[in-house]
Amino acid sequence: MAKMEVKTSLLDNMIGVGDMVLLEPLNEETVINNLKKRFDHNEIYTYIGSVVISVNPYRSLPIYSPEKVEDYRNRNFYELSPHIFALSDEAYRSLRDQDKDQCILITGESGAGKTEASKLVMSYVAAVCGKGAEVNQVKEQLLQSNPVLEAFGNAKTVRNDNSSRFGKYMDIEFDFKGDPLGGVISNYLLEKSRVVKQPRGERNFHVFYQLLSGASEELLNKLKLERDFSRYNYLSLDSAKVNGVDDAANFRTVRNAMQIVGFMDHEVESVLEVVAAVLKLGNIEFKPESRVNGLDESKIKDKNELKEICELTGIDQSVLERAFSFRTVEAKQEKVSTTLNVAQAYYARDALAKNLYSRLFSWLVNRINESIKAQTKVRKKVMGVLDIYGFEIFEDNSFEQFIINYCNEKLQQIFIELTLKEEQEEYIREDIEWTHIEYFNNAIICDLIENNTNGILAMLDEECLRPGTVTDETFLEKLNQVCATHQHFESRMSKCSRFLNDTSLPHSCFRIQHYAGKVLYQVEGFVDKNNDLLYRDLSQAMWKAGHALIKSLFPEGNPAKINLKRPPTAGSQFKASVATLMKNLQTKNPNYIRCIKPNDKKAARIFNEGLVCHQVRYLGLLENVRVRRAGYAFRQAYEPCLERYKMLCKQTWPHWKGPARAGVEVLFNELEIPVEEYSFGRSKIFIRNPRTLFKLEDLRKQRLEDLATLIQKIYRGWKCRTHFLLMRKSQIVIAAWYRRYAQQKRYQQIKSSTLVIQSYIRGWKARKILRELKHQKRCEEAATTIAAYWHGTQVRREYRKFFRANAGKKIYEFTLQRIVQKYFLEMKNKVPSLSPIDKNWPSRPYLFLDSTHKELKRIFHLWRCKKYRDQFTDQQKLIYEEKLEASELFKDKKALYPSSVGQPFQGPYLEINKNPKYKKLKDAIEEKIIIAEVVNKINRANGKSTSRIFLLTNNNLLLADQKSGQIKSEVPLVDVTKVSMSSQNDGFFAVHLKEGSEAASKGDFLFSSDHLIEMATKLYRTTLSQTRQKLNIEISDEFLVQFRQDKVCVKFIQGNQKNGSVPTCKRKNNRLLEVAVP
Ligand SMILES: Nc1ncnc2c1ncn2[C@@H]1O[C@H](COP(=O)(O)OP(=O)(O)O)[C@@H](O)[C@H]1O
């Protein structure tokens, strides 16, 4: 799939401003704030026009990935957010496509990220340029030259753990297609003093540590070295280990890199031998020895070290020993030898070490060049990368700082020149009127230093070459005379009185106002360092070495080529190389990377504004911006400009047909941007003020929002409509399906209902028919049955007699008869006696005969009773009648009754007729006597009894005296109202008389008789037959008896046995007569 080309711009999503020409207002503070803001958001790169400012992040950021390389590849410089890759890409494409040689100038102070930047540029170019086996090898060699040079030329300093201690300029050569062919490296001014002495907290060059840590024992033995750093005077101990750096591993990397770059094994060996020799040189020590002629002389303390060095380098020990003791000066074919004192000997030793190392370094660079140089002679395109030490301001600044700062002045010079030139060229190219730009030109400072007649470097050389005593002080005096009037030179002793009282300016110093700030230089050591003297005896000794490499490093030691002319001074050498470099750079299209160090602590995320401010100042960034926007702050080609802002005007939106420039003109007219704010170049629009651009940007942003809303609106409308249509379509489908389903369901319901109804109706009809049919059938059956019955009846009627059915009944009746017959016959035999009191009766044989049996028993009993009665005479009948009457009256009422049953009622017990005694009595009574018996009459007054004859006749009751037979009382039966007696076993009874009757005057009678029952019965019967009235007989244990006027209560109580069985009667009081019954 083709990647969609998205038009972007640096202006999109800017943090602060990506290009500081757009800063408004423009001053130091805004510049720093902008850098800080971007730094805080991990935007370490910022532009000033085409210059890239890089702030060291001190941590790895994810912005160098292969994807990022792809992003920046072939994109315009201002299209994406600022990046070192954008600059690299611009430079590379300009080189490849426009045939312009390029140089990339990376400046900044130590630790600001220059070397890293140079590596990033190289790796970017390596990533985007052509590919292929050969090309890759070249790339690899170019890239691998870095670790080699860094091992020998970099060291840990307080500012940077991997500080380049040399300046490096590398030309990368390309063929016409843009494929790399090779390269050339130039090195500048290795800080060789570091070999013999390092400031506090710093280290010697990496290679020494790498060798001692990483070499095998075998190699160490061969080099006569020991692994212990502390064995070597030249290695500072306080910071021999660097955090996060593995020297041993790096040693392997370096050796590997050397192999890739093309070093032969013996060459590597030689190089390491020289390194070892340098290390061991530091261990040679001297002691003073006085000679007879009074001159000081020194002697090597311990010759063992010397011996080993000589073995290692193949130098005759005596030659070297002598070279450390004597100095030969040749003048006018005359050789003069002088002895060296101890200080001189040490100086000579250190000078040798420094020279040996720095020459080795130069040799290494040349050797690398040899390997990486282009193999063809075709015309090459060149991209130069300059990674040179930045401006240095230390507390003690010496010759080195002076030289370095001079170099930076020159770079600034060229920067100004080239920037201005480029600006001017662009104006001419674009046909825009050039306006003069005010800016600070540091040419005057460069002149102060490099002027051939009275420049500082010239003065120094003059001093060094001058016969007579030359010291740093004489040099300063000279400066004071010559440069005093220069406005950038300051010295206490100068003729100019300005600084006479400036205590910040010591006497042994001079101060230069560099473009980046004032720097105070200690004059001490200037002369020596400029001379860079190595005694000829030493160089000759070196030349005599058996070691081929060492020998080649000291060609001036060859006596055949003896050259009495002084070698060029360090200053003039440097000046010359800087001049060459400048010339070289001027022929190329410059690209600037200006590195800034955000803090002194090598720490991530810390932005020290003071420190940055200082760097911004001496890098001249503000100047840079001013120059850049002196005329027009912003320029842009017409096409991207129109592309970016075309939405701001109806005519140009969405498409402008016609040349872009015309479109931009229309656009700017439409937007009513004042004409003085912009100019039309040939291919670019020039905008004077950032304000205008920001206004455009604001309008664009607003318009984009509107457009976004519009797009959103249309899109939403479209989306809603599509959605709606889809919904509608779906709804129809669903409705159709639903209707179908509903109809189906309804139909099925109707169908099933119909079926139900139908089935009911059918059922009903069927049942009706069935009923009719059944009825019909039943009628038929009934008729048949009736007929059958009828016929049956007829037949039966006719034939009943013959039917067996009657037999049952007959049998039944017969059986029954038989049973009854048998029963009766049996009963005849079983009949009990004829005594009416016989209770026996045979048991019942059949249940159904129960009533019959009982009835039979009753009848039989009645029958035998009749039979019994029939035997009686009339008299007997009477007796029984009376007995029956007594039974009815007293049975179960009177306890005396049962004893009376067996006694025959005799009536007249006293045979008055026969007893003469009672002749008179008999005569007195005319009527028939029913009862004549003796009774006890109870005296009502005391309860005592007297015997009386009790007589009952048909009409009267008579009482007569027993002895005399004289009638005592006579009571007609009609006057007897009641007889009372107890329920007990006694014979007492009371005869109550009718009140008012004659008999009643004496009161009721109270008697006691053994024949009470008989007497009471006869009294009752007689009364009934005579008076047709039933005599009232009261049976009660307590009754009232009328005694004359009184009523006395007769009460029967339970008496005791001691009186025998005769009841006793006792009058208790007027009212009570108690009868005790035993
Ligand atoms: N772009 C970067 N990304 C991450 N770290 C960096 C970057 N630039 C520099 N550094 C860090 O800063 C240190 C010093 O950088 P270096 O390029 O050696 O400084 P200089 O050459 O200016 O003295 C590096 O070792 C590295 O740790």
Ligand SMILES: [Mg+2]
């Ligand atoms: Mg560096």
